[in-house]
Amino acid sequence: xxxxxxxxxxxxxxxxxxxxxxxxxxxxxxxxxxxxxxxxxxxxxxxxxxxxxxxxxxxxxxxxxxxxxxxxxxxxxxxxxxxxxxxxxxxxxxxxxxxxxxxxxxxxxxxxxxxxxxxxxxxxxxxxxxxxxxxxxxxxxxxxxxxxxxxxxxxxxxxxxxxxxxxxxxxxxxxxxxxxxxxxxxxxxxxxxxxxxxxxxxxxxxxxxxxxxxxxxxxxxxxxxxxxxxxxxxxxxxxxxxxxxxxxxxxxxxxxxxxxxxxxxxxxxxxxxxxxxxxxxxxxxxxxxxxxxxxxxxxxxxxxxxxxxxxxxxxxxxxxxxxxxxxxx
Amino acid sequence: xxxxxxxxxxxxxxxxxxxxxxxxxxxxxxxxxxxxxxxxxxxxxxxxxxxxxxxxxxxxxxxxxxxxxxxxxxxxxxxxxxxxxxxxxxxxxxxxxxxxxxxxxxxxxxxxxxxxxxxxxxxxxxxxxxxxxxxxxxxxxxxxxxxxxxxxxxxxxxxxxxxxxxxxxxxxxxxxxxxxxxxxxxxxxxxxxxxxxxxxxxxxxxxxxxxxxxxxxxxxxxxxxxxxxxxxxxxxxxxxxxxxxxxxxxxxxxxxxxxxxxxxxxxxxxxxxxxxxxxxxxxxxxxxxxxxxxxxxxxxxxxxxxxxxxxxxxxxxxxxxxxxxxxxxxxxxxxxxxxxxxxx
Amino acid sequence: xxxxxxxxxxxxxxxxxxxxxxxxxxxxxxxxxxxxxxxxxxxxxxxxxxxxxxxxxxxxxxxxxxxxxxxxxxxxxxxxxxxxxxxxxxxxxxxxxxxxxxxxxxxxxxxxxxxxxxxxxxxxxxxxxxxxxxxxxxxxxxxxxxxxxxxxxxxxxxxxxxxxxxxxxxxxxxxxxxxxxxxxxxxxxxxxxxxxxxxxxxxxxxxxxxxxxxxxxxxxxxxxxxxxxxxxxxxxxxxxxxxxxxxxxxxxxxxxxxxxxxxxxxxxxxxxxxxxxxxxxxxxxxxxxxxxxxxxxxxx
Numbered sequence: 001x002x003x004x005x006x007x008x009x010x011x012x013x014x015x016x017x018x019x020x021x022x023x024x025x026x027x028x029x030x031x032x033x034x035x036x037x038x039x040x041x042x043x044x045x046x047x048x049x050x051x052x053x054x055x056x057x058x059x060x061x062x063x064x065x066x067x068x069x070x071x072x073x074x075x076x077x078x079x080x081x082x083x084x085x086x087x088x089x090x091x092x093x094x095x096x097x098x099x100x101x102x103x104x105x106x107x108x109x110x111x112x113x114x115x116x117x118x119x120x121x122x123x124x125x126x127x128x129x130x131x132x133x134x135x136x137x138x139x140x141x142x143x144x145x146x147x148x149x150x151x152x153x154x155x156x157x158x159x160x161x162x163x164x165x166x167x168x169x170x171x172x173x174x175x176x177x178x179x180x181x182x183x184x185x186x187x188x189x190x191x192x193x194x195x196x197x198x199x200x201x202x203x204x205x206x207x208x209x210x211x212x213x214x215x216x217x218x219x220x221x222x223x224x225x226x227x228x229x230x231x232x233x234x235x236x237x238x239x240x241x242x243x244x245x246x247x248x249x250x251x252x253x254x255x256x257x258x259x260x261x262x263x264x265x266x267x268x269x270x271x272x273x274x275x276x277x278x279x280x281x282x283x284x285x286x287x288x289x290x291x292x293x294x295x296x297x298x299x300x301x302x303x304x305x306x307x308x309x310x311x312x313x314x315x316x317x318x319x320x321x322x323x324x325x326x327x328x329x
Numbered sequence: 330x331x332x333x334x335x336x337x338x339x340x341x342x343x344x345x346x347x348x349x350x351x352x353x354x355x356x357x358x359x360x361x362x363x364x365x366x367x368x369x370x371x372x373x374x375x376x377x378x379x380x381x382x383x384x385x386x387x388x389x390x391x392x393x394x395x396x397x398x399x400x401x402x403x404x405x406x407x408x409x410x411x412x413x414x415x416x417x418x419x420x421x422x423x424x425x426x427x428x429x430x431x432x433x434x435x436x437x438x439x440x441x442x443x444x445x446x447x448x449x450x451x452x453x454x455x456x457x458x459x460x461x462x463x464x465x466x467x468x469x470x471x472x473x474x475x476x477x478x479x480x481x482x483x484x485x486x487x488x489x490x491x492x493x494x495x496x497x498x499x500x501x502x503x504x505x506x507x508x509x510x511x512x513x514x515x516x517x518x519x520x521x522x523x524x525x526x527x528x529x530x531x532x533x534x535x536x537x538x539x540x541x542x543x544x545x546x547x548x549x550x551x552x553x554x555x556x557x558x559x560x561x562x563x564x565x566x567x568x569x570x571x572x573x574x575x576x577x578x579x580x581x582x583x584x585x586x587x588x589x590x591x592x593x594x595x596x597x598x599x600x601x602x603x604x605x606x607x608x609x610x611x612x613x614x615x616x617x618x619x620x621x622x623x624x625x626x627x628x629x630x631x632x633x634x635x636x637x638x639x640x641x642x643x644x645x646x647x648x649x650x651x652x653x654x655x656x657x658x659x660x661x662x663x664x665x666x667x668x669x670x671x672x673x
Numbered sequence: 674x675x676x677x678x679x680x681x682x683x684x685x686x687x688x689x690x691x692x693x694x695x696x697x698x699x700x701x702x703x704x705x706x707x708x709x710x711x712x713x714x715x716x717x718x719x720x721x722x723x724x725x726x727x728x729x730x731x732x733x734x735x736x737x738x739x740x741x742x743x744x745x746x747x748x749x750x751x752x753x754x755x756x757x758x759x760x761x762x763x764x765x766x767x768x769x770x771x772x773x774x775x776x777x778x779x780x781x782x783x784x785x786x787x788x789x790x791x792x793x794x795x796x797x798x799x800x801x802x803x804x805x806x807x808x809x810x811x812x813x814x815x816x817x818x819x820x821x822x823x824x825x826x827x828x829x830x831x832x833x834x835x836x837x838x839x840x841x842x843x844x845x846x847x848x849x850x851x852x853x854x855x856x857x858x859x860x861x862x863x864x865x866x867x868x869x870x871x872x873x874x875x876x877x878x879x880x881x882x883x884x885x886x887x888x889x890x891x892x893x894x895x896x897x898x899x900x901x902x903x904x905x906x907x908x909x910x911x912x913x914x915x916x917x918x919x920x921x922x923x924x925x926x927x928x929x930x931x932x933x934x935x936x937x938x939x940x941x942x943x944x945x946x947x948x949x950x951x952x953x954x955x956x957x958x959x960x961x962x963x964x965x966x967x968x969x970x971x972x973x
Binding site: 017018020021024025029032033035036143144146147148149150151152153155156158159163164260262263266267270271274275282285286289290292297298301304305307308309312 | 703810813814815820824911925928934935938942952953
Binding site: 225226227229230231232233234235236237238245248249251 | 380383410412413418421428432444
């Protein structure tokens with residue numbers, strides 16, 4: 001009984017918070033955009049668009065109607081995926097953003113997974129080998145790299161590996177015109193992989209420093225716990241004691257740190273995309289804001305918010321799963 | 330040949346400033362099927378000896394001398410990996426704190442299955458069958474197997490530990506203060522469970538404890554440790570009825586007896602054990618001993634025979650009977666206490 | 674027992690904490706080095722105007738009136754010049770001041786908001802707690818960098834707005850931690866004693882409970898400085914910084930947009946290194962202090 005239902009109720013509450021956040025943000029944007037000096041309708045349509053487009057937008061977003069009606073239409077439009085038409089590209093916003101989100105995820109998710117796997121196992125390993133050169137240098141490396149600004153690290157990597165060593169391309173996701181693949185197949189090409197390496201490595205290092213250090217600290221404590229002694233007495237190998245028992249018991253601080261991760265990950269993603277000109281949703285948002293392409297900026301931002309909120313939800317879920325003492329207490 | 334022969338074992342701990350000898354020249358033997366009690370105050374080094382035997386000393390501790398022979402095989406020469414074949418199958422260990430002995434994030438059943446999958450190479454299902462049988466032996470319902478350690482009561486946890494320890498029928502079981510955290514009734518049940526299982530497996534028991542009463546009830550022989558050394562050793566009834574070392578005499582006083590008059594308060598040994606016994610010349614107990622003479626502080630007494638299998642390390646063993654009588658009087662110890670506090 | 678002055682919890686005396694902190698610093702070389710680094714940057718920040726050899730905004734020309742663009746480091750220009758002929762070293766020094774000011778102001782503002790919300794939510798509980806915690810949850814979910822960019826583009830690209838926006842987004846972390854600490858402090862007998870003696874709630878909160886959450890608040894404050902400096906640098910790097918202020922982020926922005934990173938190493942490396950040193954030092958100090966200020970230790 002209890003556990004499953006309690007978990008469901010908890011998730012429902014978190015989901016409600018997630019929706020509330022998005023709602024608040026959307027409303028905030030609505031208000032903020034009305035604060036832009038000048039004619040607020042210029043945030044929805046631009047004189048550069050064709051008269052037909054302008055008329056359609058005027059009608060769909062109720063630009064002649066009172067503010068409250070506009071607000072209602074704004075929300076319903078958003079829910080149905082109508083974000084207007086891009087000023088710079090004169091295409092419906094929704095067509096632009098779908099592809100971009102995939103590009104972002106294709107970079108961010110592998111980086112996150114790699115970072116956590118390497119961070120957790122790496123942290124366990126160096127805690128075991130405490131006092132060795134490996135441990136000291138790995139710890140120092142992590143302390144230094146977590147403080148370095150990610151965008152700057154990207155530049156350093158590009159200068160070293162792309163300009164000086166010529167090993168990898170200096171930006172973008174694919175070489176223009178290199179192939180006619182589209183959809184999933186473009187992600188399987190060698191060209192894509194070559195472009196993926198540098199940003200993926202930087203992001204992995206950036207995301208991985210923190211779990212490495214947290215895991216190391218946690219393991220160092222756990223390795224002094226009584227049950228470790230019994231594990232050794234049971235005749236288990238040192239490796240099993242460390243990786244099967246100590247590691248699992250040390251995971252709790254990592255999961256509570258995952259809560260902060262979503263915001264951190266998203267910020268990192270935006271910056272990496274900016275430096276590498278990686279065509280993701282972060283870069284889209286930044287360039288749209290710089291171009292004053294309001295419909296795109298708004299949609300991109302909200303999509304990023306959705307990603308962040310979903311990330312937080314998943315983090316909350318994980319927290320309860322990892323440590324049974326939390327679950328049952 | 331004895332099952333276990335510990336010969337002049339010394340174990341040292343390295344702290345940042347110095348090396349401390351936790352155990353010095355400890356010798357003891359255990360025969361198949363017998364129980365040896367290793368008794369002493371906290372910090373006297375008895376737990377260290379237990380851990381040295383099974384090879385799970387902390388990273389900053391190491392055997393500094395002597396030998397540990399199990400069935401003729403020298404254990405101190407074995408690496409951690411090589412000892413794995415001995416651990417649990419031949420020598421098992423029950424730790425002091427049953428509260429924290431199990432890994433809190435894994436289910437109890439799985440942690441016991443591990444014994445069988447590791448040592449007997451059974452698959453999960455077979456291992457689980459054996460675990461269920463084990464639980465039956467200690468009267469824990471099989472439904473509890475899927476529980477986590479924090480869901481078990483202290484007594485249940487300890488029983489699970491005992492069952493797990495004897496699962497592979499080890500020839501020697503080392504129990505380090507197995508019932509410290511439990512109440513007396515529970516203690517009783519645990520020990521009867523232990524006795525029952527040992528009858529089945531024929532395992533010897535090295536019982537490490539500070540509780541003389543437990544030793545009196547459960548052990549064939551007893552070794553008394555003080556400040557890292559064995560000060561007295563012999564058959565339990567002899568050592569307890571006719572102790573030959575002043576420390577043992579003091580220990581006897583410190584334990585309540587059902588036969589003594591009730592309004593008598595316990596007599597305790599004044600002072601406290603030395604912090605770094607290796608620096609001391611002479612008998613480590615001399616500062617607290619009511620019978621100390623000048624030669625006691627000058628020279629370390631050797632473990633000498635007072636009867637055929639009874640040994641004590643005291644310069645004045647020949648006056649044991651006199652000392653014994655005197656030790657039963659409160660004034661012997663309170664005078665010493667006065668001397669000690671005057672010296673401070 | 675019904676007197677105004679109630680028995681308090683062992684309040685962590687400030688001197689006690691300071692002594693413990695100094696002790697901790699001496700034991701750990703990492704912390705000592707971090708403090709030394711921070712002290713050095715502090716001094717540079719305070720005396721920025723005196724230390725900068727040139728005006729960071731002014732283009733430098735040589736005797737013949739040629740623009741001194743992209744010069745490598747030399748005796749005249751310790752870290753060379755930018756594409757526009759400006760002295761990098763002077764820019765770096767001014768950037769120090771900006772970073773520290775932004776960091777501290779944001780940390781103070783965010784701590785004030787977060788700690789107070791944590792105190793009130795934790796102590797009063799019930800509906801107030803519920804409402805405040807929902808608000809905290811919502812603000813917590815806002816993606817900081819994207820929101821800052823959007824907000825700044827609409828409002829005004831000034832350092833003050835950057836500080837404000839960050840302060841309004843960083844506080845949930847402190848609020849949650851302080852709240853849970855207050856919840857456990859509330860259970861202590863001293864709170865009941867205070868309440869029975871008739872002390873008003875606000876008095877209990879600010880006179881008795883607040884001093885005990887100060888160590889944790891301080892820890893979060895120091896972390897907030899690090900987050901603020903990093904976030905501000907990121908905002909500036911993306912081009913949304915204050916055009917009137919030099920910051921390490923804007924320096925890197927200039928290098929990057931000029932597309933000369935691979936030759937002008939003297940221009941893009943130093944600001945990044947400074948960021949790394951300062952942010953890293955703040956993290957180490959905060960973590961070390963966190964160990965010292967750990968509430969579990971206080972109970973022993």
